[in-house]
Amino acid sequence: MRLKTEILGVESGGRPIVFLNKYDADELGISASGRVLLRSRKDITAIVNVATRSVRKGHVGISEEIRMMLGKVPHYIDVEISSFPKSLQFIRNKLEGKKLVYKEIYEIVKGVVDGNLSENEIASFVTALHIRGLDLDEATSLSMSMVETGARLNLGKRVVDKHSVGGVPGDKTTLLVVPIVAAAGLIIPKTSSRAITSAAGTADRAETIMPVNISNNEMKKIVKKCGGCLVWGGALDLAPADDIFVRTEYSLYIDPLLLPSIMSKKKAVGATHLVVDIPTGRGAKVKTISEADQLAKDIIELGKRLKIHTHCVLTYGEQPIGYTVGPALEAREALEVLMNESNVPDLIDKACNIAGTIFEITGRKNGYELAKNMLKTGRAEAKLRQMIGLQGGNQNIMPDDLPIGSHTLKVKARKEGQVIWINNNAIVEIARSAGAPKDKGAGIVFNKKIGDQVSKDDILFTVYAEKSRKLNRAHDLLEEINPIGVGKRADMVIHTIKESPMIKKSFVLER
Amino acid sequence: MRLKTEILGVESGGRPIVFLNKYDADELGISASGRVLLRSRKDITAIVNVATRSVRKGHVGISEEIRMMLGKVPHYIDVEISSFPKSLQFIRNKLEGKKLVYKEIYEIVKGVVDGNLSENEIASFVTALHIRGLDLDEATSLSMSMVETGARLNLGKRVVDKHSVGGVPGDKTTLLVVPIVAAAGLIIPKTSSRAITSAAGTADRAETIMPVNISNNEMKKIVKKCGGCLVWGGALDLAPADDIFVRTEYSLYIDPLLLPSIMSKKKAVGATHLVVDIPTGRGAKVKTISEADQLAKDIIELGKRLKIHTHCVLTYGEQPIGYTVGPALEAREALEVLMNESNVPDLIDKACNIAGTIFEITGRKNGYELAKNMLKTGRAEAKLRQMIGLQGGNQNIMPDDLPIGSHTLKVKARKEGQVIWINNNAIVEIARSAGAPKDKGAGIVFNKKIGDQVSKDDILFTVYAEKSRKLNRAHDLLEEINPIGVGKRADMVIHTIKESPMIKKSFVLER
Structure with missing residues (x-):
């Protein structure tokens, strides 16, 4: 069916969506949430919204996402009914409790990234994963599929990384660990997220002292020069399916994809050695030590499958780390500790333990002492300042330069x-x-x-x-x-x- | 936060949706799929879409649904963050396998109807119902909640109805059953749906011989005059939650809400006696007789809870009913049978059995013969013609008047x-x-x-x-x-x- 293109000027959450008039939708034999194929220079599969007033008969309204995919928007476009994607059958199989194999999971993840699956269908898949559970094979398939449907970095044969399962306020540990580890000569291309429900994500903290919105290519250059970086992961297209799954999980407070989510991001940056911090306590995401132990075991097993040597560190999570909570306040505190201007025992202990574990997993002895030494000698501070300079910030920035609310x-x-x-x-x-x-x-x-x-x-x-x-x-x-x-x-x-x-x-x- | 209202002119599938610029969303501390409260003459809870380009900072884009709810759209509107509705917690409980009580289910169904739950959240609930199952208490609560969040008819102390679980092409039985039953003096306010995946729904068939898009009030008048009607249920606001659940179930081929869906529509029209047709066979929705027996048992039990006397009739569903498939062809065939101009044995047998069961459930003897008599004497035809007239159609319509493709x-x-x-x-x-x-x-x-x-x-x-x-x-x-x-x-x-x-x-x- 040839329809007149109408640019609606609305965004549809990253997913390609068209609006058809009810008459045309009926004529095509398609309902809301069905799929059509837009025939243009390249074929685009889009999900259908049915409009009764806002789009006229003979017109097709396109979202901003489709406008961008089309490039030059034609005046008319051929719209055909598109069959249900294979991935839907695989989602249904998971609903019925069947175990999915790699190819099936890959189809689903690709459908998520390409926007061929509707919000409904993705939510149903995530819910089924939550209720039915996923075994190690499925978690491995999900991790690898998420890696393969996004960008990948290749920064060397030995790349280290750290991750925190999160949930504790004031946790600025990463701002110390990255320069400590890089100062000792390891490669640590750290990508971080912004806060969704917390008071500050590592990307929010780091952003108060330097730009963190860095492209893949720039990031590679920076890491090659100084061994590490502190950048926002959101713009790098690493395991992009994860961001879409997270959106679904958010309001339901479920996260069946926790493990694949962590590990796919790490695999995508090419990590070979990883330390995962699991804060534990009433005030943390993981409440009890036995729960944390089980999670650690699963993470380590999944790491083995993905060829990432992984250690987990269970940490005390009953109160904020250090004395500050909030992006700039936390960045100030981290800077002061790196400059040896301030003694924050729990923060220093945690950072040195995690950096120390990274050292030991890559074969060095006395990791904790080595980490502490990087701090005390100022080498970690120097490394951070080099990083700040390379990321486009002010190398000489002082804690007081960070503005705090009055x-x-x-x-x-x-x-x-x-x-x-x-x-x-x-x-x-x-x-x-x-x-x-x-x-x-x-x-x-x-x-x-x-x-x-x-x-x-x-x-x-x-x-x-x-x-x-x-x-x-x-x-x-x-x-x-x-x-x-x-x-x-x-x-x-x-x-x-x-x-x-x-x-x-x-x-x-x-x- | 006071934002300038912008009418986007897009429909959002019945749900109130606002588009906020990323900057304002961050300022409010809200992510996509979060909820805001729009403060106007009446408060409206809306679900947030985050836009980066299509809605400017300081503006709030509103969907057609919200424009309609607001009536006169103010230039500026106060937008506040709204907390997660209680219903989300109840959905989460179902995910965890907990049994839900009436109040909790009512909150969820109300959230669905009011548009306070996002597509994601509804899909997750439906998926959880599919996997966890729902017991008779929950099915009863769902049915009643769906009734109470919509319109209800009250047409008398004894109201009969029929329903088919569906799945067999050419099933024009209802076009015969309604006039047969009404001709014998019973009240049968029949509402029907249009085809979604089939070649014709009863509303599609009936529409070829008379208008079926009738308001609640008109419908009441018609039923009071002639005992029955054949109208499209979609515009009557009877158990409106059902239509939203069905949309979610559609692409996933699941229907955990099958029973509440059937029974809520019947309860909403005030049915006291009901006959449910379960076509059975490889080509029907229900494949085997034992499956049909189990379904019948569940339907009857649910009927008891809802105070609807229910009988189920298992019918042969291995081939189309009668000789025709398609709206006008089927309506012609039904009309010919009512006029005794055509002998279609399987159609006549099915219609007389179902009408007969309705007669017997309401206390009459020899139901099948009574039904056959209504047909043979032309009283059913006369009743249908009266109905056609009252619904605004041509009372003297002949089978050949219905146009067929050339x-x-x-x-x-x-x-x-x-x-x-x-x-x-x-x-x-x-x-x-x-x-x-x-x-x-x-x-x-x-x-x-x-x-x-x-x-x-x-x-x-x-x-x-x-x-x-x-x-x-x-x-x-x-x-x-x-x-x-x-x-x-x-x-x-x-x-x-x-x-x-x-x-x-x-x-x-x-x-």
Whole structure:
């Protein structure tokens, strides 16, 4: 059917979508979510939205995605019904509990990347993976398919990488690990993500000290020159299927693709040695040590299949790492530690343990000491500054150069005692309500952490915001929730849930 | 956040969708598929699409659905982040295999109808229902929730209805059952659907003899006057959640909501007595008798919970009902039978059995004979003509008044023998390729059915099309597939699948 092309000027989330008038859709014998083939210089498969008013009979409305794929948009385009893709049958097989083989999984992943599968169908596949589970063969197939449907880097025979399963606020460890490892001569092409539900992702933190939106080619040049980089992974087209799966998983809080997601990104950068940090605790993504142990075992097995030597490090995740939460505040803290201007014991211990494990997995002895040495001698700092320069930032940047929000709210102890617990989720909520990660200068600085002695009126932590409106939002939130517990070590009650909840707070607010 | 409203002029499949610029989305702290609250005269919850180019910073693009909900569109609108709806938690619970209670299911169904749940989330729920299954309590809750989130009819203390699980081409039984039942004084407010994957739905058939797009109020008046109606259910807002679930189920070929879908529509029209036809056979939706027996048991149990007295009739579904397939051809055949101008034994038997069961379930004796009597005496025909008049059609319509496609293709026997089998799916494909259900005059007329004796060159069936292009399409398809088997009763082979398939056809084509 020959239809007049109409550019709608709307984006459809990366997927090629056409709008057909109901009349034409009926004429073609196609319903919403069906597929058509657009015959142009190249054939494009698109998913159909049916319009009753907004697109006229005889017209086909195209999304921005299709406009870009077409290049020069023809006045008329031939639209044909397209049969269901094979990948749909494979998704159905997974729904029925059948194990999928590599070829089938590859077809599905390719359908996801090419946009031939609708949101519905992808959501159904992800849900089936969650309920039915996936075994090691399937996880391997998914990882490799995700790698092969994207770009790949090739930076040498031995490439190391690190990853954190995440969930702990203030975790700026990567900002230390990458320069420590590169300073010792290893190759570590680190790609990171931005925050989705957290207060800062590593890419958000790094961006406050240097550009992180770097192309594949530039990245290769940088890594060849200085051994490492700290870039945003989102623009590199590494395992792009992952980003689409994540979008589906997001609101449902499920992540059956956790392992393939981690490992495909690592395989795509050509990693041969990998250390995975699994923060563990009530306030982390992984709650218990036995859960973390099982996850570690699975990650290591999958690593073997993908020919990536993998070690996992279980870390303490009951409270934020270091004293800061929020992109710029965290970058400042990392910079200060690298410059030996500030002593942040838990952050240093964690970074040196992870860097140390990377050293040992690649054959060096006394990894922890080697890592500490890279820090103490300033070689890690020098390496970071070289990296900053190569990525297009100011090599001489100082911690105070990073702007921090000027609106503050002090949270003070109502009574004396000890910090007994910190609620990570509440801390993230407060930092986000104050503007993080969008407002890079927003966040939280702790004066006290778990185990610290507290006197009445001591500042427990300070909230920073760039905009007073957002500080008000954080203030309102703090009236409602209780992110920190101060008391005696023997105090057992966190709070009591009554019919009308009464939260016993151990702090007062002051601006 | 106050944003300038921009009418995008696109429809978003019934769901309220806004497009935000990436900058504003980040500022609000929201990702794609997140939800926002639009503050206007009434609050509207909308699902977010993130745009990078097509919507400018400071603007909010609204879909046609939202434009309609807003009525007068304000120049600016306050957009706030909206938290995840409770229903998402309940969907997650189902994913984890937990049984859902009525309140939880109601929240989900309401979220579906109000558009507060995204396509992803609905697909995930439907998939979870398919894999985890749903028990009778959950099916009851789903049915009732679907009823309560839509319109309801109240037409009297005793209202009867019929339903077919479907899957057999040419099934025009309803066109006979409704006038037979109404002629005997029962109330039967029949709503029907249009074809999605078949060659004709009952609404498509009925539409060739009278208007079927009738409002709730008109429908009530018609039923009060003549006891029955034959209308399209799609515009009546009866159990509207069902239509949305069906859209998700469609491409995945799953239908975990089959029972609630059937029963909610019946409950919404106020049915107290129901007969469900379950066509059974290789060419029907339900393949085996034991499968049909189980389904019947479940339907009857659900009926009890919903206070609908239900009987199920298992019928022969190995070949089309009667001699015609396609909207107008089928309507002609039904009209001829009602006028006693044509004898179509299987159609008459099926219609009288189903109408008869309706009579018996409501307390009458000798239902089959009573039904047959309504047919023979012309009372059913008179009732249909009254109905046609009340629905705005021509009461004196004759079978020949229904236009049939003028392009024909005769399918003739290559050799003598007996019709051994008819492939229903292939018949539907041929009828659809010839233009049905869109072209109402397209379809198939059979001269021979299973068991009939065939001589060489006898016409087996004729394909009708309104457009020669579509007849060509049917012709091409017939070169490829084999919809009918002619041979000796003892011939056991249907066809042989070889590396290069060789289909042994028992027909030749003639135009």
